Amino acid sequence: MKDFANEKWTRRSLLTAIGLAGGTAAMYDAMLSMGYAANSDFSDPITLQGDAKGASVIILGAGIAGMVAAYEMRKAGYKVKILEFNNRPGGRNWSLHAGDSYTDIGGTTQKVDFAPGQYFNPGPWRLPYHHQGILHYCKMLNVPLESFVMYNNAALVHSAGAFGGKPKRFREVAADYEGHISELLAKATSQNKLDDQLDKDEKDGVLQMLKTWGGLDKNYEYRKGDQTSDFRGYDIPPGGGLMPGPVPSDIMPRKELFNSSLWNALYFPKQWDFQGQLFQPKGGMGEIGKAFGKLLDGVIQYDCKVTNIRQDETGVTVTYINSKTGGAPKTEKADWCVNTIPVSVLSQIPMNVGPKMRAAIDSLPYLPAVKVGLQFKRRFWEEDDNIYGGNTYTDQPIFNISYPSHGFFEKGPAVLLGAYIYRSGMRVYNFEALSAQEQIEAALEQGSKIHPQYRAEFMTGVAVAWHRVPWTLGCSGLWNDALREKHYADMCAVDNRIVLAGEHCSRLMAWQEGSVLSALDAITRLHKRVMSA
Amino acid sequence: MKANTILLAAALSLAATGAMAQANCNQFPQQGGEALYNGICQDCHMPDGRGAEGAGHYPALARNPKLAEPGYPISVVTQGLKSMPAFGGAMSDQQIADVVNYVRTHFGNAYKDTVKPEDVKNAR
Numbered sequence A: 001m002k003d004f005a006n007e008k009w010t011r012r013s014l015l016t017a018i019g020l021a022g023g024t025a026a027m028y029d030a031m032l033s034m035g036y037a038a039n040s041d042f043s044d045p046i047t048l049q050g051d052a053k054g055a056s057v058i059i060l061g062a063g064i065a066g067m068v069a070a071y072e073m074r075k076a077g078y079k080v081k082i083l084e085f086n087n088r089p090g091g092r093n094w095s096l097h098a099g100d101s102y103t104d105i106g107g108t109t110q111k112v113d114f115a116p117g118q119y120f121n122p123g124p125w126r127l128p129y130h131h132q133g134i135l136h137y138c139k140m141l142n143v144p145l146e147s148f149v150m151y152n153n154a155a156l157v158h159s160a161g162a163f164g165g166k167p168k169r170f171r172e173v174a175a176d177y178e179g180h181i182s183e184l185l186a187k188a189t190s191q192n193k194l195d196d197q198l199d200k201d202e203k204d205g206v207l208q209m210l211k212t213w214g215g216l217d218k219n220y221e222y223r224k225g226d227q228t229s230d231f232r233g234y235d236i237p238p239g240g241g242l243m244p245g246p247v248p249s250d251i252m253p254r255k256e257l258f259n260s261s262l263w264n265a266l267y268f269p270k271q272w273d274f275q276g277q278l279f280q281p282k283g284g285m286g287e288i289g290k291a292f293g294k295l296l297d298g299v300i301q302y303d304c305k306v307t308n309i310r311q312d313e314t315g316v317t318v319t320y321i322n323s324k325t326g327g328a329p330k331t332e333k334a335d336w337c338v339n340t341i342p343v344s345v346l347s348q349i350p351m352n353v354g355p356k357m358r359a360a361i362d363s364l365p366y367l368p369a370v371k372v373g374l375q376f377k378r379r380f381w382e383e384d385d386n387i388y389g390g391n392t393y394t395d396q397p398i399f400n401i402s403y404p405s406h407g408f409f410e411k412g413p414a415v416l417l418g419a420y421i422y423r424s425g426m427r428v429y430n431f432e433a434l435s436a437q438e439q440i441e442a443a444l445e446q447g448s449k450i451h452p453q454y455r456a457e458f459m460t461g462v463a464v465a466w467h468r469v470p471w472t473l474g475c476s477g478l479w480n481d482a483l484r485e486k487h488y489a490d491m492c493a494v495d496n497r498i499v500l501a502g503e504h505c506s507r508l509m510a511w512q513e514g515s516v517l518s519a520l521d522a523i524t525r526l527h528k529r530v531m532s533a
Numbered sequence B: 001m002k003a004n005t006i007l008l009a010a011a012l013s014l015a016a017t018g019a020m021a022q023a024n025c026n027q028f029p030q031q032g033g034e035a036l037y038n039g040i041c042q043d044c045h046m047p048d049g050r051g052a053e054g055a056g057h058y059p060a061l062a063r064n065p066k067l068a069e070p071g072y073p074i075s076v077v078t079q080g081l082k083s084m085p086a087f088g089g090a091m092s093d094q095q096i097a098d099v100v101n102y103v104r105t106h107f108g109n110a111y112k113d114t115v116k117p118e119d120v121k122n123a124r
């Protein structure tokens, strides 16, 4: 253990150097390959070295990116100030609690009349274990984290066109796909049809594996019985005494299963981001933003709508008006500027940067997305269906129902995610274009195909369509390969005294980790510029 | 489908190849100017084309003199404009002509000339 701290320090300086040379992605890749980002004792993502000599920075936007930048730069000796459009910290890091209200850009106000203690995350809601940057700040801010249930074998997979529209359990779908595919493969192998691919030793190994993994019998068949029900569940599970079980369950016929699209849902738990462990802050994702806002008390000036950004040799002048009352424009001047305003909005704000950064800002559309939170009188998914947290998927537009990962077994009302619409390409705009009332109604209509209890148990709901969120005009930057190639580097470059940061300046689209890493990378490069100025 | 590899990385996990995908979801199903406006444009430009203002804004299409020259709305809808996405790939020439004609003759706009699908085709 000798010199552990020292070794860490060296690694960190190296990472900073890599970050400077290759940008965030290179740094992050390097962090992972060095086993650094994954370290549980991750203590401090950066240290800005050298005296800032009281230089001032104006930071635009008090989302995660802006607050990380402010905190780290203040620590390094900068005079920091944030201008924020909303009257709260957090930006997209945001939860709607009982008693809150939300007014969209069209002026529609929804009152969140949930039962006391209930909340809904209209934006971010889950944190993968390897997002060590945002997790670092949660720890630093003492934001308690609890487990987010991503994958639950008892949750449902539904396709309107498969099995008469009757939802299946995840465990049934997974077991039957694996079983049927194992059977096909095991038969081909044992009947020597793969001999040009597999030598004798491999063959035995593969057969052994398929038999165990797929739940096949001695003839390599996937058949109804105790073995397969042990995977997919029983019609009547084993009981005590003279109780009737176990009664094994029927297997879904191969052809019908293979012709369905149910396999699509199996792909989620395979992805690195969703494999788990995942976390959520206790009491709502917005707890991170709130805690950060407290830490930066006095630094953030709320209700400021930035309307103009100008830089010259002497500094950066930001013009703003009161976002509620308008009124006479005011200005704020600083030596440097970290600008985290989403480019969906920033593309509309005059700012004198070079043509390349301007082209980058003007190039990026934002993803459409709708989330609907529904409060029910009771946790029928737990009480009637034994589903404790996790996600149900459907090929209806609502796509995703997510059961709360907290408050298990509680009596009384509870809120679930009744729709999460973002995957159906252009059709998402059709959903965003509905009124909040219509979005809630659609969530109820489609959800009741999966949970017939919906109508009787429903109490109240709230819907957020992200293009109508007044301060982001969209969910997240919609980069593709061609746009990245053309504009990403220019978006992230320091333009004289201004650097952009935020989710849109990262390769982690729609993850708070992207905002954190972008902010750290941006201020590291800006600081270097300040030191050499 | 190279773009998909990038999209997969999103929190939202956007693989267009995939999961529980709806048929042909990259084409708008609406037909006719009114249905297209209500199903798409209204999302941002609001009912009646009145526009909206927050930290950023959606310009009003109502009484908008910039619609006088039909080539402008055709190009905006087809190619996109800053944070307004390009809808050209998701709409037929007919659909674009219909929605452009609709906004140019509603919400206090009364432009007389009619856009034809060929005009859209030439502008693509």
Ligand SMILES: Cc1cc2nc3c(=O)[nH]c(=O)nc-3n(C[C@H](O)[C@H](O)[C@H](O)COP(=O)(O)OP(=O)(O)OC[C@H]3O[C@@H](n4cnc5c(N)ncnc54)[C@H](O)[C@@H]3O)c2cc1C
Binding pocket: A060, A061, A062, A063, A064, A065, A066, A083, A084, A085, A086, A090, A091, A092, A093, A122, A123, A124, A125, A126, A127, A304, A305, A306, A307, A340, A341, A342, A345, A369, A371, A466, A471, A472, A474, A475, A476, A501, A502, A503, A504, A509, A510, A511, A512, A513, A514, A515, B011, B055, B056
């Ligand atoms: C539906 C959805 C689901 C998501 N799911 C997850 C998830 O599960 N996990 C996860 O980690 N991330 C998730 N994300 C992504 C995450 O929310 C973002 O990456 C992150 O919160 C963005 O932080 P930011 O600081 O970059 O931007 P923002 O939070 O948008 O901050 C920008 C700030 O600038 C302010 N602003 C805008 N215009 C002006 C102006 N003119 N003047 C002054 N201030 C202005 C805004 O009010 C805002 O506070 C999700 C996002 C959405 C929308």
